[in-house]
Amino acid sequence: MPDLADIRAALAAPVIVAPMFLVSSPALALAACREGLIGSLPAHSARTPKQLQSWLIEMREGLAQARSVTTGPAVAAYAVNLVMHSTNDRASEDLELIIEHRVPIVITSKGAPGHVVQRIHEYGGLVLSDIANQRHAQKAASAGVDGLIAVCAGAGGHTGTLNPFAFMNEIREDFDGPIVLAGGITTGRDVAAAELMGASFAYIGTRFIPTLESLAEEGHKRMIVASRASDVFFTAAVDGAPANFLAASLVSVGMSLEELAVTRPGKIVAVKDHKRWKDIWSAGHGVGTIHEVQPAAEVCRQIVAQYNTYRAAR
Template sequence: MNVKELAGQLEIPLILAPMFLVSTPAMTLAACSEGLLGSFPAHGTRTPEVFEEWLIETTEGLERLRGESDGKMIAPFAVNLVVHPSNPRMEGDLEKCIKYRVPVVLTSKGAPPDAVARIHDYGGVVLHDVANRRHAEKALEAGVDGVVAVTAGAGGHTGTINPFALMNEIRRIHDGPIALAGGMTTGRDVLAAQVMGADFAYVGTRFIATAESSAPFGQKQMIVDSIATDIFFSASVDGAPANWLTKSLSAAGIDLDVLRTTRPGKVIAAAETHKRWKDIWTAGHGVGNIDDIPTTAELCRRLKAEYRAAALHPISNDVIDQMAQPSG
């Protein structure tokens, strides 16, 4: 399968981002059942054996859905694979992706050409997370099919560059597939990402607050109760730039003023922090547009309806021409 074929298997160009300790096979299958690309991270499972169980559950679930579809579009799924040498599970998890012929592999933290080639050998598609132009150049040199542009405002580990700026920089070096990530919560946002030049929208935070999400209820409710200014950006918690729910940091006893001047990684290195890590939660800038906790399927249907409604009412050429005329 190539990326063009992938796009043809989706009702709208939306990828449900893989989220650590949030994504589940149930969420993935619910998204796929609505024609959207569901996903989960390999490292989100406790052991390689559990990862294989998830792969079996997902592949068998998709076979069942396709058998019952009666012509309804059922999307493929994706797995996020951390391909950095520091990941001790990388080789084994890659072997499982190959064994189960995972249609789309979302690679991150390194782009080894041999891993990309092995995924391509069975017909898989590789999209790689990037946060700047140099990351994109290295990934493309490794042979990936496309990139995920992680921009400022994305939940969890995030980029720091404005989405317009990063999209334009990557488009200068790459005319192939780009998925845009960062702060999107509606179907209109998906259409806007396409107008900006993206092929797919990569949506995560909006799906944390869903019934199938494995996030604790407190995190889901905190997202519902938060707005964009309740998101705290810091690289000091685990050593990488990330967006955190401010209220969860405060509830864990972390002094935000101290955190602002703490060197990267020092907080998570503290032994006492490990015990409360499960209560320190991430989210992106789109939280201010989230006010309920629907099922994944309900949310997917809402996003599709919003996307189609927005597509029916584009700015007309007449309006563009009128706006381009000099005033007076």
């Protein structure tokens, strides 16, 4: 299988469309791959291992079909996200499916990638590990991952809190492999800027929530279109881990922003009759550049065109 440098060289722009729980779908991942960007799926977003199996078959068949007819950009590889946290009781079963389907790129999150790296390398797969501080970076690097995903302040979902310039510099002190930069990236200009900062790839999540192919609730899509960066609220009180949410969606399930603002770290605020993540909507600081719900292919093409413009100008 190709290495990350080969995969990157074949892309229309160095972008990974990030995995998002209850948002990413095979249709979204395939649309990205067809446009020459890396598409991805979170394994745990499939309701059951059986559904994950059918998603992986859909990816294989969809990519083969796209490769047989493409006259545009080279069809990109795809990635699957595996949550390493001990609360993920499906991790082993999902890992076996990933291995069976020889998923080209595996994104590990919420925990050290440890033993899975070797299993994935055995079939030629690559491992990217998401990290939020230098200690995570050192741990993942020593586990032998192929690249690090620096999740910086302003990212959608569970977020880091570090400034991207500061964090990139710290990672570079002891890691010289590929870095994927995440947090608030929405345009091709941002992708070119991430490259200038030394990243090999940009990781883009929120920008793809309001797409036709995303599984997000319609209200979530509309709220993103109507939001600015200052409408995004940072709290660890929804599920215990620091994350960014749309303030209006926290309020709509009866949460008080004043109470959340003074909730001590580690305490989870109860939400009655609503499901976290399904009814409380996450987004990163990049929302302000998103003005409509679009087909994912159109968003990919905009990002690639902007990226080419800014690269040519350098």
